[in-house]
Amino acid sequence: MLIGVQVTSSRAPSAGKLESMRDLSTSPDATEPAGESTAPGIVPPGPPGAVAPGTVAAGAVAPVTVDPGPAVRRPAVGGWAALLVVYIVWGSTYLAIRVGVETIPPLLLAGVRYLIAGLILFPFAIRSGPAVVRVADRPRRVNWLACAVVGILLLLGGNGLVSVGERSVPSGFASLLVATVPLWLLVLDAVLTRTWIGWLPLSGLIFGLAGVALLAGLGDGASASGASAPGVAIILVASACWALGTILSTRLAQPQRAVLATAMQMLTGGVTITVLAAITGELSVRIARNPGP
Secondary structure, eight states: OHHHHHHHHHHSOOHHHHHHHHHHHHSTTSSSOTTOOOOTTOOOOOSTTOOOTTOOOTTOOOOOOOOOOSOOOOOOHHHHHHHHHIIIIIHHHHHHHHHHTTTSOHHHHHHHHHHHHHHHHHHHHHTOSOHHHHHHTOOOHHHHHHHHHHHIIIIIIIIIHHHHHTTSSOHHHHHHHHTTHHHHHHHHHHHHHTOOOOHHHHHHHHHHHHHHHHHHTOTTHHHHHTOOHHHHHHHHHHHHHHHHHHHHHTTSOOOSSHHHHHHHHHHHHHHHHHHHHHHTTHHHHHHHHSOOO
């Protein structure tokens, strides 16, 4: 009788015992052997021969990471394209001037050229950049004055005098004479900063000028090459003006936006050249050659 009661009790446990058994089965410590509980973040030891994560087993070959080294810089296509544009557009400028001065007075040609370019560029340049930049970089009187100085040196002294000189100098020689701009940059920068350029740069300057004089064919060769000495001298002065304008463009208070500074230089330089062309009578000469009906 006693045995039957015990058997019946083992087969049908009470509700309290069932709840206690259920709690033990769902407890996180119920499946861990005694003495093997681990702290958070510590990997428990595995069975014999197991390898901890992040380690290499004995006798195994560790993976080797190969350093690719510094990346090889390839020439940008945009840089070569920009250089090609300079060769074609900038180089053909002197040929276009030579063709233009055959029918148009030189100062009038240069003045109208830059005045039209400035009028087209300025509306876009004044709206360029973010709103904060447009407000902070609004042209002021000092900016217009700085752009006028640089524009007169670059456009009137540079291209304007080149146009005058090319009436008696072939375009090839004109482009060669304009190549003396780096030499003038060296001299004028030394004068403005009051520093000695050194014997080696001075020697290069002398040889450079001598080479230009030789290639220009001054003296008896001037008639053979089609270049006159006054025309060569005018273009050399134009090169010096271009160099001086380049130096001052980095020292005067021009607008921060380069496109805006360029447009303002074109406007001020173009107006100055056009006024000078009118003073020298080029406008009347042009009208006399092409009388109206």
